[in-house]
Amino acid sequence: MAVATQSLQELCINSIRFLAIDAVEKAKSGHPGLPMGAAPMAFVLWDRFMRFNPKNPQWFNRDRFVLSAGHGCMLQYALLYLTGYDSVGLDDIKQFRQWGARTPGHPENFETPGVEVTTGPLGQGIANAVGLAMAEAHLAARFNKPDAAIVDHYTYAILGDGCNMEGVSGEACSLAGHLGLGKLIALYDDNHISIDGSTDISFTEDVAKRFEAYGWHVIHVENGNTDLDSIEKAIAEAKSVTDKPSFIKVTTTIGYGSPNKANTAGVHGAALGGEEIEATRKNLGWNHDPFEVPEDALAHFRKAVDRGAEAEQAWNASLDTYRSKYPEEAATFERMLKGELPQGWDADLPSFTPEDKGIATRKHSEATLNALAPNLPELVGGSADLTHSNLTELKCSGSFQKGTYENRNLRFGVREHGMGSICNGIALHNSGLIPYCATFLVFADYMRAAIRLSALSEAGVIYVMTHDSIALGEDGPTHQPVETIASLRAIPNLVVIRPADGNETSGAYKVAVQNRKRPTLIAFTRQNVPNLAASTADKVAKGAYIAADCEGTPEMLLIGTGSEVSLCLEAAEKLTAEGKKVRVISMPSWELFEEQDDAYRESVLPKAVTKRLVVEAATRFGWERYIGAEGDMVSVDTFGASAPGGTVMEKFGFTVDNVLAKAKAVLR
């Protein structure tokens, strides 16, 4: 390395460091330690390897970058600014962590173009990266031709000690190793410091060996602070290993350059303070004002703009060739990139009449998934090792494995949290793929942190959750959701649907597939349910509808969801026979119902009818919204019990007799 070059590199790296230092200092809030320590690896990666177009952050074939250690977001904002993204200007950096700024406290894909996924909750970012790499592998296997690799990018992630301690990263990385995702390259910022101090107090495992055990190619850069050559060689080596993901352990010093705070937890999550910043400037020979980037450094970084434009241009040319040679594939590919659904995607959604045999809605889900799959090639997904319980296999495709990435059935293993985070990555690959994933409803708890991030980061994941109540029976209270549905309805921007029968199942998937900017969670029964007379797929989109009605104004409303709607209908019949005027409402989705206009809502749930009985085999929690002051509910407000499902339902009061009795009590 020539001295001049070295000096320019140093300028570039210190530009990152001081933008982070200055932004955190101005905000009096944030995490300077990681950007200061990881700046060298980030610089080498972004400058010498990463392919991206700052002027078109959504260019499809860009390399994906995930800052799994999201608290270090100033690293990413600095890089976005320096390399010429329009989304982050110097003013944005000066407004770090302020109201309305595009530089929030953790990277948020929905706020800042150039940020691929939302990170901060530790461990999930690297799992998102596994999802991004799976999406790339899948699309490459589906669309590339021997003479045209239109899908061809790497996924890079920087993760820290915290990410590596979180179980979710282990889940996803074990799967990545199994799948041999050669284009996934993770850089581990091995700085030996977490918030509580040295990792010696709780984290002394051999991380590199663990990743070897997962089947990753592992490389160690011993001096990640100044040995740029070794970083460069490591990334080049990682790229050359095509049958395994690569894990580069880069040993660094947190807060590198700060004479008194480097290598301490003090630099992790707090501003350095004026005095220490001065000392750091002196120590690193930095003679620039706050937020000032030396011209040479900026000019060097900004070469990324031309480089990116050229890369995209070249790709566009190869896409042109592809289009002419493979028009059919190209049409599908480009349609997917636009996020458009294919014509007739919902043509084969099944519909049912009451004469059709009643089966479990999980079986309807299976049929519906398989009715969609041939028409909707972007649908990919699977289960956390409950394929034959969740019934999520796509018969038209095989198993997504090393060597068969073109297949659409993903095998997640017993790794719910990893599964959810991987699906967020697939959705946020923004290539039109529609990921679904499945487990028992109660195990939503294992992946709740990922479901929340689907909702927050606008990832249109479909959650297929079966065994949705105490009616699952013998597995008992550990497996029986009671409070789970309420806890999910509480999450903003998540659509929860609990279909009552086959038509509602079709409708639930219709909503879910169309929801590309928010996740949908569908809860299915283990047990059989009859098909309703009044249900249609389209009514689900309204959230609630009249499943049976009386003449004139009802005296009473019976409101049910899922498997309990038919119980309401049976009870209503008896009440009607006794001369009562009863309306039954099927309410598969609160969120969708609440989005309807006042007139529709009033037409279904008239405010004046205050005698109401809700029947749902779940907690009452939250239902007061619809029960009102004079209503009641047949609910489950304790944990369930182990016994055959029918027995459990009976013991908990889910019988026509009990519904009838409760309804009469309300009417009294």
Add this chain to the structure above:
Amino acid sequence: MAVATQSLQELCINSIRFLAIDAVEKAKSGHPGLPMGAAPMAFVLWDRFMRFNPKNPQWFNRDRFVLSAGHGCMLQYALLYLTGYDSVGLDDIKQFRQWGARTPGHPENFETPGVEVTTGPLGQGIANAVGLAMAEAHLAARFNKPDAAIVDHYTYAILGDGCNMEGVSGEACSLAGHLGLGKLIALYDDNHISIDGSTDISFTEDVAKRFEAYGWHVIHVENGNTDLDSIEKAIAEAKSVTDKPSFIKVTTTIGYGSPNKANTAGVHGAALGGEEIEATRKNLGWNHDPFEVPEDALAHFRKAVDRGAEAEQAWNASLDTYRSKYPEEAATFERMLKGELPQGWDADLPSFTPEDKGIATRKHSEATLNALAPNLPELVGGSADLTHSNLTELKCSGSFQKGTYENRNLRFGVREHGMGSICNGIALHNSGLIPYCATFLVFADYMRAAIRLSALSEAGVIYVMTHDSIALGEDGPTHQPVETIASLRAIPNLVVIRPADGNETSGAYKVAVQNRKRPTLIAFTRQNVPNLAASTADKVAKGAYIAADCEGTPEMLLIGTGSEVSLCLEAAEKLTAEGKKVRVISMPSWELFEEQDDAYRESVLPKAVTKRLVVEAATRFGWERYIGAEGDMVSVDTFGASAPGGTVMEKFGFTVDNVLAKAKAVLR
């Protein structure tokens, strides 16, 4: 081995297998595969190593056994029956998975004496085992003397492929390796089959190598089906390694003995069926009726009763000696075992007046924990690497580490799920230890599956959750709980408390410490809040109380929790000045309030006063219960935003002016 002995062993092992086979067959539900494959290792462990007293399942110094692969519970029920526990008779086994039976579909400590922890949700059992082993290590370090080891038992666990895929097991086992828990011995039922088929489809990592990386001593038993000697040697070797936990990979055949279903997923979770049972009987040379245990086998197993009585007797004798030599320590130890709190445990709980400086409730929490700790030696706990944010360090003790197990500050690392499960293990060690654990409230999502199991399994864990609203500010929506509190209030048997000030913090801990059969989750602010005039510690136990009142019957109720109570008080003052009759209610805990009698509830929240305004910086979800038809709420029903906390609160309407405006709108 003599032939006779071998034959008796085979009888014993096959007794376990056929009890499992027959029980699952009768129930037409359950998981025979694991008991059939793991019977040999379980037999060797229970017969040759485990120390327990079937007639006193709660004998303190027993070895703990955790079936982390809880679906295989018939293995455990068979062992409990065969070794002579009164909790599981043959009738119970015949009633497997039936209503009211003590043999539910997964092991439940609160149903079946002899079952230590509730398992089934995979991966958590081994994490519970880490907690049990930590409890033992801690108590041994605290109470044992060179001449008296009154705390001296092993913790054994059997876990499967599913457990090993789950992230939570990795979190806990990494920590166990770090801590060098030499008396923790895990047997891995390595049968290569999970529900979806061969583990080849998703789980091909080198598990043994991963455990080596965690710092465990790893042993491989290649033939776990018939090579009992190797199993025995492995366990003996594991016991001889005292500075590391041991991981014994026991390669087995799932459903061993079934000619057509062994080594397939088909035998995992379904009855074998009459025909295959016959074939299995023939194959294993089993000529006994269903549920019939050969006398020799039963007699052999039942030797455990005398063995156990002797072991307990010997321990009682050593405890007598200990008591006479170390009366003070013995008094504490025996008090803890009885689950009694020490006299004066709450004597130093701080109290405050409005004149005391307003500080963050997380700081009150720190002061309260440290006021409790010296008086409450059983209080142990820590944070998931947020000690200095959660403020959970006990100043009177040091760090629980290898070699310093007597210390009470646990360092969990960034491992929330593992932390929760470990604390469940500590609580269910039933030795009087009171575990607490801490993270940011929003990350309750990472450990929700453990919190649920605390509630279900009656584990009195204290969850210390700080940064409890959007007011945490700059970290932004990934870190700001919005729906979190609602989602926790929805869990049965969990007490959620959101204290408003110092007195309520004292009261919250008072409730939590006394709740030894249910978990308590306390949500604390990051930001400062004033001390209220009306608050006292004791009022918290009532769940809600009048924080400020008017003369006569109020026109309106202002209901707040936590940091929003003071906002209600300020608004009420202005309303009062305008001649309105307003009552302010502080409502730290729904659950506790709902347990009060009607008269108390009516005295605080009169039904007739329907003009109500709730103020809580969280979702409205669930609050309709108290808002009623004519009320309203100042709530947060979208995700938050990154900005300084004060700004975020203002933008979301948490200002006196907005509360005032909303209150007036309700009064209109």
